[in-house]
Amino acid sequence: MTTDTSTLPATADDTATDHAQRDLLRLATAGSVDDGKSTLIGRLLYDTKSVLADQLAAVEAATAARGGGAVDLALLTDGLRSEREQGITIDVAYRYFSTARRAFVLADTPGHVQYTRNMVTGASTAELAIVLVDARKGVLEQTRRHATITALLGVPHVVLAVNKMDLVDFDETTFRTIADDFAQYAAAIGLTDVQAVPLSALDGDNVVDRSARTPWYDGPTLLDHLESVPVDRDAHTEAFRFPVQVVIRPRTPEHPDYRGYAGRIASGVVRVGDEVTVLPSGKASTITGIDTFDGPLDEAHAPQSVTLRLADDVDVARGDVLVPSGSTVTVGQDLEGTVCWLAERRSVLGARVLVRIGTRTVRALLREVNARLDVDTQTVEVWDGVDTLHAVDATDTSSDVAPRALTLNAIGRVKVRLAEPVVLDDYAEHRRTGGFLLVDPADGTTLAAGLVGPTLLDRLTPTPPPGAHDDDWLAGAGI
Amino acid sequence: MTTVTTPARTGLTQLDALESEAIHVMREVAGEFERPVLLFSGGKDSIVMLHLARKAFWPAPVPFTLMHVDTGHNFPEVIDYRDATVDELGLRLVVASVQDAIDDGRVVERPDGSRNPLQTVPLLDGITTHRFDAVFGGGRRDEEKARAKERMFSLRDEFGQWDPRRQRPELWDLYNGRHKPGEHVRVFPLSNWTELDVWRYIEREEIVLPSIYYSHEREVFARDGMWLAPGEWGGPRAGETLETRVVRYRTVGDMSCTGAVESTATTVADVIAEVAASRLTERGATRADDRASEAAMEDRKREGYF
Numbered sequence: 001m002t003t004d005t006s007t008l009p010a011t012a013d014d015t016a017t018d019h020a021q022r023d024l025l026r027l028a029t030a031g032s033v034d035d036g037k038s039t040l041i042g043r044l045l046y047d048t049k050s051v052l053a054d055q056l057a058a059v060e061a062a063t064a065a066r067g068g069g070a071v072d073l074a075l076l077t078d079g080l081r082s083e084r085e086q087g088i089t090i091d092v093a094y095r096y097f098s099t100a101r102r103a104f105v106l107a108d109t110p111g112h113v114q115y116t117r118n119m120v121t122g123a124s125t126a127e128l129a130i131v132l133v134d135a136r137k138g139v140l141e142q143t144r145r146h147a148t149i150t151a152l153l154g155v156p157h158v159v160l161a162v163n164k165m166d167l168v169d170f171d172e173t174t175f176r177t178i179a180d181d182f183a184q185y186a187a188a189i190g191l192t193d194v195q196a197v198p199l200s201a202l203d204g205d206n207v208v209d210r211s212a213r214t215p216w217y218d219g220p221t222l223l224d225h226l227e228s229v230p231v232d233r234d235a236h237t238e239a240f241r242f243p244v245q246v247v248i249r250p251r252t253p254e255h256p257d258y259r260g261y262a263g264r265i266a267s268g269v270v271r272v273g274d275e276v277t278v279l280p281s282g283k284a285s286t287i288t289g290i291d292t293f294d295g296p297l298d299e300a301h302a303p304q305s306v307t308l309r310l311a312d313d314v315d316v317a318r319g320d321v322l323v324p325s326g327s328t329v330t331v332g333q334d335l336e337g338t339v340c341w342l343a344e345r346r347s348v349l350g351a352r353v354l355v356r357i358g359t360r361t362v363r364a365l366l367r368e369v370n371a372r373l374d375v376d377t378q379t380v381e382v383w384d385g386v387d388t389l390h391a392v393d394a395t396d397t398s399s400d401v402a403p404r405a406l407t408l409n410a411i412g413r414v415k416v417r418l419a420e421p422v423v424l425d426d427y428a429e430h431r432r433t434g435g436f437l438l439v440d441p442a443d444g445t446t447l448a449a450g451l452v453g454p455t456l457l458d459r460l461t462p463t464p465p466p467g468a469h470d471d472d473w474l475a476g477a478g479i
Numbered sequence: 480m481t482t483v484t485t486p487a488r489t490g491l492t493q494l495d496a497l498e499s500e501a502i503h504v505m506r507e508v509a510g511e512f513e514r515p516v517l518l519f520s521g522g523k524d525s526i527v528m529l530h531l532a533r534k535a536f537w538p539a540p541v542p543f544t545l546m547h548v549d550t551g552h553n554f555p556e557v558i559d560y561r562d563a564t565v566d567e568l569g570l571r572l573v574v575a576s577v578q579d580a581i582d583d584g585r586v587v588e589r590p591d592g593s594r595n596p597l598q599t600v601p602l603l604d605g606i607t608t609h610r611f612d613a614v615f616g617g618g619r620r621d622e623e624k625a626r627a628k629e630r631m632f633s634l635r636d637e638f639g640q641w642d643p644r645r646q647r648p649e650l651w652d653l654y655n656g657r658h659k660p661g662e663h664v665r666v667f668p669l670s671n672w673t674e675l676d677v678w679r680y681i682e683r684e685e686i687v688l689p690s691i692y693y694s695h696e697r698e699v700f701a702r703d704g705m706w707l708a709p710g711e712w713g714g715p716r717a718g719e720t721l722e723t724r725v726v727r728y729r730t731v732g733d734m735s736c737t738g739a740v741e742s743t744a745t746t747v748a749d750v751i752a753e754v755a756a757s758r759l760t761e762r763g764a765t766r767a768d769d770r771a772s773e774a775a776m777e778d779r780k781r782e783g784y785f
Contacts, residue, residue, distance in 0.1 A: 019679060024493040091643065093627040094620045096673050103493040105671050117648055124650035232490035245506040250539035258538055264503040264652070293534035303491065305502040305535070318510045342648050356653055359510065435651045444634075444657025446647040 022100065023231050028107040028122035028155070030146035031132030036163045040132065040201035041095060041108055044223070047208035050097035092118045101227045116375060116409035119146065120340045120449060123153040124435065128229055130159045130222075131182075135168045135198070139181045145375045147182070151189040152338070152373075152411070152456045154431045157229045158186065158194045161222060165214070166200040172216040189378070189456055193229075197222050236301055239329075240268030240276075241425070241433045242322040243358035248307055260291055260307035261316050263359070266432040268324075269301040270308070275325035278316050280421045284325050285310040302432065319360030321423045321433070330424045335364075335416040337427070338373075338455040339438065339448040341406040347414075348405065353447065357422055357436040366438070368415040369404055373457045375411060380461040406448070413457055414450070426453030494680055501528075501668035502535040503652060504631055505615070508666055509535075509542055511656040512613035515666075516573070516606070519545040521557035521564075522731035523688055524617030524669060527677055529564070530686055531668060532615075543615065544571045548602045550594040551578040552712040552734040560689040575605035592713035595733045599782055603639040606663055613656065615666050621673045631670050637661035640782065674729075675754050682747040691728045694745045699724050705738025729754075 031037035045051045095106040107122030109115070123129060129150040133143050150158055160182050168174045179196035186194045197206055198214050199222060205211030208223045220228070248260040270276075274287045289309035290297040300306045308322065316322075323329050335355065341347060347369055355364040372381045383404045406412045416438070427434030428451075438448040491499065508515050517532060519525045532541045547561060565572045577594050580586045580601045589597065606614060620627045630646050632654045647655050656664050669677070681688065699706040699722065700715040706726055707714050712735040715721060726739035727750075744750045 020492065020494070020683070022493050023490045024496040091628045091646075092648075094671070095627065096621045096671070098493075098673075098675075103676075121648040121650050125652075230490075245503070246510045246536075248536060248539050252538070252540070255538045262506050262535070264499060264506075291537075293537040303496065303499055305499040305506070307537075354657075356655065359507075432651070435653065437650070437653050437655060439655055439657060443659060444655065446655050449648065449650045 022102050024103050026105045026125050027128040028126035029130045035132040035134050036201045037132050043201045043207045048097045092122050117342045119149045123155050126155050128157040129155045130161050132161045135162050135164045138178045141376050148375045151191050158191050160196040162198050165198045170213040195225050238267035240324050241266040244320045245359050260309050262307045264305045265302040267302045271299045276322045277325045279321045279423050280331045283314040285312040285314050331421050333418040333421050337450045337452045338457045339414050339450040341410045341448045343447045346405040346407045354439040354441050363419040365417045367417045369412050371413040373411040424452050427451035501531045504668040505535040507654050508613045514611050515543045515613040516546045516611040517543045517615040521561040528617050546573045548575045548598045550733040556691050557689045575601040593735045595736050613664050618667045619669050619672050633665040678751045694727045694742050697726050710734045
């Protein structure tokens with residue numbers, strides 16, 4: 001009632017028309033405060049009218065308290081007290097803005113080297129990543145780091161935001177040089193969809209509104225591009241995967257014999273009449289119903305949450321995965337993949353861990369760490385495979401093996417032996433089912449996030465990994 | 480809605496995507512926890528949560544107990560709504576009472592009469608007494624800066640405290656709900672919703688809300704830039720005068736610190752138009768407790784608040 005709204009832009013265009021049809025894009029930003037990332041996000045929020053008067057007033061007050069000057073849009077995104085005190089971003093923060101065409105969930109991840117884990121977290125659900133560079137500095141080590149993580153996590157779309165164009169007089173050659181430089185690197189690491197945009201977050205050029213100062217640029221503004229990239233495209237072309245979350249058995253007078261399997265379709269499409277196989281058991285059945293509270297469906301697709309009924313009284317429980325019968329799906333107990341280490345305590349070879357994959361949690365042994373990716377130099381250091389049957393004490397720093405541990409933010413290649421078979425979809429092909437967590441069974445700490453199968457790390461490995469191991473080593477080990 | 484086929488578009492609409500995500504989260508809790516509870520205040524966010532829980536487990540009944548943290552300063556319309564809902568759906572309701580906590584001496588009434596900050600103790604006591612291990616809250620990341628960094632699954636220690644540095648990274652849709660005995664996990668299925676999304680979903684799903692969310696005449700008085708309703712909690716004070724205004728509530732909380740906004744919005748569509756054009760966040764407009772300091776919410780969250 002009392003806040004002055006005179007500094008605000010015109011009324012929000014977020015009116016009732018067509019909102020029912022708009023979709024949702026999840027995106028992540030990577031970059032540091034120096035690149036103007038917070039200012040860019042502040043600009044997106046501000047120019048899409050997603051900043052309200054009291055939020056703006058709080059930022060004005062905070063700006064004044066720190067000595068004044070122009071309102072610092074970056075302050076809109078500073079969350080926790082310690083972050084404001086230190087002037088840095090510590091954790092992934094989520095921001096929301098929308099236009100008439102699309103709603104956006106933005107994972108704002110810090111760009112400091114020690115926060116790789118946050119970038120990995122933000123990128124895991126993102127369909128688009130904005131990589132920021134300062135036009136005066138061009139592609140730096142940290143740009144390559146951000147691009148590397150984006151490629152590792154399989155984010156389908158990338159925007160190279162060449163910021164601070166105002167400080168290079170909106171020079172076309174500067175922009176082209178940076179864009180070409182990045183395109184070359186992006187191609188090398190397998191990023192195929194890259195859109196470079198010249199912009200000034202501070203002044204708003206090419207963020208939401210087209211800039212008159214870049215007549216030589218005929219591409220989209222940042223927001224135009226965000227509004228037009230396809231969403232969830234891959235989820236429909238991928239094979240059907242349905243990790244079962246809970247079994248619905250009402251046992252009520254109205255539904256005495258109902259039995260359905262509730263879950264969210266991870267990928268693909270399912271129709272009534274489809275033949276499916278329950279993994280890992282391998283039992284086959286037919287879909288007889290796709291149920292929702294709002295009524296039955298003939299067909300459903302990712303990422304819908306539904307309840308499936310089967311023709312046969314097969315044994316299905318939480319953790320099982322329904323897949324199309326007749327398709328080739330890997331089920332196994334030997335998981336090889338790439339992990340990003342997320343915990344303060346480092347990896348210990350031979351450690352008993354839990355693996356969370358899909359809706360299943362299984363006991364496991366961290367059998368081997370055999371390579372490490374340096375995200376700054378994009379080089380892979382190959383380590384001799386250590387046979388964890390002769391378990392070494394990796395906490396012993398005098399040991400030759402200790403340096404082979406993965407520490408916080410490290411990315412490495414691992415082999416994990418699972419206590420029971422699970423579906424092992426390659427992450428490169430199945431982004432929604434090929435991810436897993438390593439969890440400490442003692443206190444539940446999430447130790448690492450992993451990607452099943454070959455990844456960018458393998459692509460960047462100069463020589464083949466050390467010779468294939470005999471996978472019978474564990475026979476009789478009795479885990 | 481009746482039987483629908485796949486739309487021509489490739490993805491889900493925004494509301495369908497948010498609904499699917501929230502249902503997924505609720506089913507994860509049902510699959511991973513022994514004793515989940517859903518915080519139900521009779522406010523719109525908790526009503527939407529309950530609606531989503533019905534959808535998630537249909538045709539089975541909602542498998543969660545409800546808990547209401549009752550400040551004793553309630554809007555009667557909201558309590559009526561709460562009780563009718565519990566009866567209709569055949570649910571179990573636990574009431575954690577601030578008044579009881581005051582009577583027991585577990586908490587002390589504040590000089591300003593506000594009981595919102597006093598809810599933390601009965602909330603935590605209720606969680607401990609009933610050994611709840613997962614607690615659904617209607618918190619949204621768009622509400623406030625400290626909430627923007629909240630996880631879907633938020634680990635709390637045995638004192639109910641939130642430590643931002645101890646929160647687990649959340650990747651893909653793999654939520655890690657493991658906890659030690661005595662710890663619990665707060666779960667926020669509406670994390671990615673905005674106020675406008677909640678209202679549009681209420682419209683689409685034709686969800687009935689307590690009447691105070693819509694425009695009505697009410698005797699109110701002005702304090703701290705908000706319209707407060709008189710009540711046993713202690714308003715109006717000398718110098719504050721009652722007047723009749725046409726108002727509605729954007730949030731439902733303790734009467735002492737929940738302000739009404741002047742509004743003629745009598746339908747959901749009216750409210751959506753109003754919210755879309757609003758210049759203030761709902762907390763900024765109507766919650767005195769969040770105005771206390773730049774880090775007010777962060778401090779209360781650390782202590783175990785919702």
